[in-house]
Amino acid sequence: MSPSLTPLIAVLLPLAGAPLVALLDKRPNLREAATLITGIGLLAVVISLVPEVLAGARPQIHLLEILPGLNLSLHVEPLGMLFAVIAASLWIVTSIYAIGYMRGHHEENQTRFFFFFAVAIAAAMGVAFAGNLLTLFVFYEILTLSTYPLVTHHRTPEAMRGGRIYMGILLSTSIAFLLFAIIWTWSLTGTVDFKTDGILAGKTDTTTITILLVLFAFGTGKAALMPLHRWLPAAMVAPTPVSALLHAVAVVKAGVFTIVKVTVYIFGLDLLHDTGASSWLVYLSGTTIIVASLVALTKNNLKARLAYSTISQLSYIILGAALANDLGKIGGSLHIATHAFGKITLFFCAGAILVATHKSEISDMKGIGRQMPLTMFAFLIGSLSIIGLPPFAGAWSKWYLILGAIEAQHYFAVAVLALSSLLNIAYLLPIVANAFFASTADEEHGGIEEAPLACVIPLLFTAACCLALFLYPDPWLDLVRHIGVF
Amino acid sequence: MEAHLPVLLIVVPLLAAPLCVLLRHRTLTWILALLAAWTVLGMSVVVLLRVLDTGFISYALGGWAAPWGIELRIDVVNAYVLVLVALIGATVLLYAPASIAAEIPREQHYLFYTAYLLSFTGLLGITATGDAFNLFVFLEISSISSYALISLGRDRRALMASYQYLIMGTIGATFILIGVGLLYMMTGTLNMADLAVRLGPVLHTRTALVAFAFLGVGMSLKLALFPLHAWLPNAYCYAPSVVTAFLAATATKVSIYVFLRFVFTIFGADFAFAQMHLQTIIVPLSLIAIFITSSVAIFQTNIKRMLAYSSLAQIGYIMLGIGLVSETGLTAAIVHLFNHALMKGALFLALGGVALRLGSVELEDMRGLGKRMPATSFAFVLGGLSLIGVPLTVGFISKWYLVLAALEQGWWPLAALVLLGSLLAFIYIWRVVEVLYFQPPPTDAPRNEAPLSMQIPMWLLLAAVVYFGASASLTAGIARKAAILLLGGAL
Numbered sequence: 001m002s003p004s005l006t007p008l009i010a011v012l013l014p015l016a017g018a019p020l021v022a023l024l025d026k027r028p029n030l031r032e033a034a035t036l037i038t039g040i041g042l043l044a045v046v047i048s049l050v051p052e053v054l055a056g057a058r059p060q061i062h063l064l065e066i067l068p069g070l071n072l073s074l075h076v077e078p079l080g081m082l083f084a085v086i087a088a089s090l091w092i093v094t095s096i097y098a099i100g101y102m103r104g105h106h107e108e109n110q111t112r113f114f115f116f117f118a119v120a121i122a123a124a125m126g127v128a129f130a131g132n133l134l135t136l137f138v139f140y141e142i143l144t145l146s147t148y149p150l151v152t153h154h155r156t157p158e159a160m161r162g163g164r165i166y167m168g169i170l171l172s173t174s175i176a177f178l179l180f181a182i183i184w185t186w187s188l189t190g191t192v193d194f195k196t197d198g199i200l201a202g203k204t205d206t207t208t209i210t211i212l213l214v215l216f217a218f219g220t221g222k223a224a225l226m227p228l229h230r231w232l233p234a235a236m237v238a239p240t241p242v243s244a245l246l247h248a249v250a251v252v253k254a255g256v257f258t259i260v261k262v263t264v265y266i267f268g269l270d271l272l273h274d275t276g277a278s279s280w281l282v283y284l285s286g287t288t289i290i291v292a293s294l295v296a297l298t299k300n301n302l303k304a305r306l307a308y309s310t311i312s313q314l315s316y317i318i319l320g321a322a323l324a325n326d327l328g329k330i331g332g333s334l335h336i337a338t339h340a341f342g343k344i345t346l347f348f349c350a351g352a353i354l355v356a357t358h359k360s361e362i363s364d365m366k367g368i369g370r371q372m373p374l375t376m377f378a379f380l381i382g383s384l385s386i387i388g389l390p391p392f393a394g395a396w397s398k399w400y401l402i403l404g405a406i407e408a409q410h411y412f413a414v415a416v417l418a419l420s421s422l423l424n425i426a427y428l429l430p431i432v433a434n435a436f437f438a439s440t441a442d443e444e445h446g447g448i449e450e451a452p453l454a455c456v457i458p459l460l461f462t463a464a465c466c467l468a469l470f471l472y473p474d475p476w477l478d479l480v481r482h483i484g485v486f
Numbered sequence: 487m488e489a490h491l492p493v494l495l496i497v498v499p500l501l502a503a504p505l506c507v508l509l510r511h512r513t514l515t516w517i518l519a520l521l522a523a524w525t526v527l528g529m530s531v532v533v534l535l536r537v538l539d540t541g542f543i544s545y546a547l548g549g550w551a552a553p554w555g556i557e558l559r560i561d562v563v564n565a566y567v568l569v570l571v572a573l574i575g576a577t578v579l580l581y582a583p584a585s586i587a588a589e590i591p592r593e594q595h596y597l598f599y600t601a602y603l604l605s606f607t608g609l610l611g612i613t614a615t616g617d618a619f620n621l622f623v624f625l626e627i628s629s630i631s632s633y634a635l636i637s638l639g640r641d642r643r644a645l646m647a648s649y650q651y652l653i654m655g656t657i658g659a660t661f662i663l664i665g666v667g668l669l670y671m672m673t674g675t676l677n678m679a680d681l682a683v684r685l686g687p688v689l690h691t692r693t694a695l696v697a698f699a700f701l702g703v704g705m706s707l708k709l710a711l712f713p714l715h716a717w718l719p720n721a722y723c724y725a726p727s728v729v730t731a732f733l734a735a736t737a738t739k740v741s742i743y744v745f746l747r748f749v750f751t752i753f754g755a756d757f758a759f760a761q762m763h764l765q766t767i768i769v770p771l772s773l774i775a776i777f778i779t780s781s782v783a784i785f786q787t788n789i790k791r792m793l794a795y796s797s798l799a800q801i802g803y804i805m806l807g808i809g810l811v812s813e814t815g816l817t818a819a820i821v822h823l824f825n826h827a828l829m830k831g832a833l834f835l836a837l838g839g840v841a842l843r844l845g846s847v848e849l850e851d852m853r854g855l856g857k858r859m860p861a862t863s864f865a866f867v868l869g870g871l872s873l874i875g876v877p878l879t880v881g882f883i884s885k886w887y888l889v890l891a892a893l894e895q896g897w898w899p900l901a902a903l904v905l906l907g908s909l910l911a912f913i914y915i916w917r918v919v920e921v922l923y924f925q926p927p928p929t930d931a932p933r934n935e936a937p938l939s940m941q942i943p944m945w946l947l948l949a950a951v952v953y954f955g956a957s958a959s960l961t962a963g964i965a966r967k968a969a970i971l972l973l974g975g976a977l
Contacts, residue, residue: 064956064957065957066883066955066956066957066958066959067883067886067959067962068959068963072956095746134877137877138877138878141877152924155924160920160924164920167916170913171909172909173910175905175908175909175912176902176905176906176908176909177876179885179889179905180889180901180902183886183890183901184893184901185894186890187890187893251947269513300503316922327868419828475645
C-alpha cells in the first residue's frame with residue numbers, strides 16, 4: 001500500500017495551529033479565528049478519510065525508525081477513524097463553547113489554554129491513527145503531558161493537587177504497566193504492530209495472556225477502570241470546556257479506545273474468547289459500572305457527579321471489549337460515539353449554568369430550568385441518551401452491548417447493564433425534574449437568563465446530535481462493523 | 487598520520503595542558519584547549535569509523551611490540567567510549583568561559599584549563615590503552631586532576647568534597663593497582679590481550695581470585711556503585727558547574743568501561759559470572775542503588791545534589807544491564823552509558839546556567855524560573871523527561887533494552903522494578919518542574935536568560951538526546967556490536 005500523507009496532516013495541522021494561537025496572543029479575535037480555522041481544516045481532513053476507509057483502504061505512513069523493526073507509524077483503520085471523527089468534530093464545537101465560556105467567565109491565560117487545547121487534539125489524532133503500540137504510547141503520553149497545563153489552569157493549590165493526582169496516576173500507570181506490557185509483547189512476538197486477529201495468538205500460554213491483559217487494562221489509566229479512577233474527579237478542577245472535551249471525550253476515550261484497540265488488534269477477539277482470558281475484565285468493568293454509578297448518586301457537585309457517571313460509562317466500553325465477541329465489540333465501539341455526544345452535552349450544560357449563575361452544586365439548581373430552559377432541555381436530552389432511552393443515540397450502543405452480553409452468556413453483564421440504566425435514571429433525572437418543577441429558593445431571578453450564545457449553541461447542537469445519531473446510525477454502524485480488519 | 491591516530495588522541499591534549507601553563511592568558515588558553523578537544527573529537531570519530539570497519543586497531547607505543555611494549559588497543563567497545571568522552575569534553579569546553587568567569591577566580595582560569603585537559607587526557611588514555619598498568623597510570627592522571635578541578639569550587643565545602651574524593655579515589659586506585667600487581671605476579675604480563683590468554687590456566691589459584699576481588703572493589707569505588715558511592719554526591723555538588731557536567735558525563739562512564747574490560751575481556755564472563763557468581767552481587771546492589779539513591783534524590787533541596795543522586799541511580803541501571811550478562815543486557819548497559827552521559831551532561835549544563843544567573847541551585851530559589859529563564863527551564867524539563875524515560879528521548883531507548891533484557895531472562899519482576907524506578911525519577915523531576923512553572927517568581931526578578939555561549943552546548947547535547955532517542959539504530963547498533971564483542975571474550 002502506498003504511503004498516505006493524510007493521517008500525518010491530521011496530526012500536524014493542530015500542531016501547526018498551536019504556535020499560531022501563541023503568536024496571536026495580543027489579538028484575541030484573530031487567535032480564536034486561528035483555533036476555529038484549524039478545527040474546520042482538521043475536520044475536513046479527517047472526514048476525507050472516511051470514504052476511503054469504508055471502501056477498505058487503510059492509509060498508512062512510516063514516520064521514523066526508532067530501533068530496527070520498531071517504527072513510529074500511522075495506520076488508519078475503522079476504530080481509529082471513528083475516534084478521530086468524534087474527537088475532531090467535537091473539538092470545533094468545544095472550541096466555540098470554550099470561547100464563550102472563557103470570555104464569559106473572565107478566565108486568565110486564555111492563550112496558553114487554547115495553545116495546549118490544540119496540542120491535545122493533535123495528540124488525540126495521533127492516538128487514533130497510531131499504527132502500532134509504541135506510536136500509540138507516544139501520543140498517549142503527549143496527551144497526558146499536554147492536558148496537564150489545562151487541568152492546572154487556575155494555578156490554585158486545589159488545581160495543583162488535582163493536577164498532581166491526574167499526572168501521577170496517568171503517568172505512573174502508563175510507565176509501570178502499559179509500557180511494561182508493550183515491551184513484553186515485543187519480547188514475545190518481535191512486533192508491536194496492530195494486525196487483523198491480533199499478534200499474540202500461538203505465541204504464549206493463557207496465563208501470560210491474562211497477565212498481559214491485566215497490564216494493558218490497568219496501564220491505560222485514562223480508561224478510569226476502578227481502582228485507578230481517582231484522577232478523573234480530581235481533573236474536574238479544570239475549566240469546564242476542558243472537562244467537556246478531554247474528560248468526556250478525548251482523554252478518556254483515548255483510554256477506552258486503547259483498550260478496545262488492544263483487545264481487537266493485539267490479542268484478537270478469538271484468542272480472548274477461546275482462552276477466556278478476558279472474563280475477569282467483564283466482572284471488574286461491571287463492578288466499576290455499578291460502583292461508580294452509586295458514588296455518582298452521592299455527589300452534590302454537578303461536575304463531580306458527571307465525572308463519576310463518566311467513569312461508569314467508560315466501563316461499558318471496556319465491558320464490550322471484554323465480552324470478546326462481535327456484538328460486544330460493536331456495542332463498545334459505538335458507545336465511544338454515543339456517550340461522547342451525550343456526556344459532552346451534559347458538561348456543556350454544567351458549564352453554562354456556572355457561567356450564567358455561578359452555581360456548581362446540584363442542591364442550588366432547583367428551579368433553574370425556568371431561568372435557563374434551553375440549557376436544561378439540552379440537559380434532559382443528554383441524560384436520556386446516557387440512560388439509553390430511544391429516540392436518543394445511547395439506545396443503540398446499549399442495545400448491542402446487551403445483545404453481546406447475551407450471546408456471550410454473561411448474565412452478570414446483562415444484569416449490570418439493566419441495573420446501571422436504572423441508576424443512571426436515579427442520578428441524572430432528578431436534576432432535570434428539580435430544575436423545572438421544584439420551587440426556587442430565592443426568587444430574585446424572574447426572567448430567562450441563559451449563558452452567552454457561544455455556550456448555548458454548542459450544547460443545543462450536541463443535544464441535537466444525540467437525536468440525529470439515533471435516527472441515522474448507519475454511517476457509524478458501517479464504520480463499527482468494519483472494525484477488526486486491518 | 488592516520489596510523490598514529492590512537493596515540494594522537496592522547497598526546498594532543500597531554501601536550502596542550504603544559505602549553506596552557508606557559509600561555510597563562512585566559513582567552514588564549516581557552517582557544518588552545520578548545521582546539522585540542524575538538525581535534526580529539528574529530529580523531530575519535532575517525533577511529534570509531536575505522537574500528538567499525540576493521541574490527542580493532544592496535545598501536546605499539548614507541549614501536550615496542552606488544553606484549554613487551556605498551557599497546558594501545560581500540561575495538562568497538564572503547565572506540566564508542568572514546569567518542570563519548572571526546573564529545574562531552576569538547577562540548578563542555580565551549581560552555582566553560584562564561585560559567586567559570588563567575589565561579590573561579592580569573593587568575594586561576596589557565597590552571598582550570600590545564601587541569602581540565604589533563605583530566606581529559608587521563609580519561610582518553612584509560613579508554614584507549616591495552617595495557618593494565620598503563621591504565622592505572624592514566625587513572626591517576628585523570629583522578630588527581632579531577633581532585634584539583636573539584637577543589638576549584640567556590641564553596642569552601644568543595645575542598646572537603648575534593649579531599650573525600652581523593653581518599654576514596656586513592657583507595658580505589660590502590661586496590662586496582664594491587665589487583666594488577668597480583669595478575670602480573672601470576673602471568674608475568676601486563677598486556678590485556680596477553681593477560682586474557684595467560685590467565686586461563688591460573689584462574690583457579692587463590693592469587694587470581696584475590697586479584698579479582700581487589701579489582702572488583704577498586705573499580706566499584708571508582709564507578710560509585712552502591713554502597714561505595716559516598717564520595718560522589720559531595721564532589722558533584724560542590725565542584726564548579728562545568729566540572730560537574732564534565733565529570734558526571736565521563737568519569738564514572740570510563741570507570742564502567744574499565745569494569746567491562748577487566749571482567750569480560752581479561753577474566754572472561756565465564757569465570758566472573760559462572761564461577762564467581764558476580765551476578766548475585768551486582769544485581770541486588772544495582773537494584774538497591776536504583777531505589778535508595780532515587781528515593782534520596784526526591785528529598786534533596788539542592789538540585790545539583792539531587793542530580794548527583796540521580797546519577798548514582800543511573801549507574802545502578804547500567805550495572806544492572808551488565809549483571810544480566812546477556813547480549814541485550816550489555817547492549818542496554820552500553821547504550822545507557824552513552825545516553826546517560828548526554829542527558830546528565832545537558833542537565834548539569836542547564837543547572838550551570840541557573841547557578842550563573844541566580845547564584846544558587848537551591849530549589850526554593852528556583853521558583854518561577856520558567857518565566858525568568860524560559861529556555862533553560864525548558865531544557866531542564868527535556869533532560870528530565872529523558873531521565874524518566876519518556877519516548878522520543880534517549881532515556882526511553884535505555885529503558886526499552888533493559889526491560890527487554892530482563893524479560894528475556896524471564897525475570898519479569900526485575901523488569902517491573904526497572905519501570906518502577908522510572909516513577910521515582912518522575913517524582914524527583916516533577917518536584918522541580920512544579921517549582922519552575924507553578925510558583926510565582928520573586929517580584930523583583932527580571933527575565934534573565936543564560937548567555938548564548940552556555941545555551942548552545944546545552945542545546946547541542948539535548949539535540950543529541952532527542953535525535954538518538956528518535957532514531958537509535960546507530961547508537962544501539964554500535965552498543966550491540968560492543969556487547970557481542972565483550973561476550974565473545976576475545977579482545
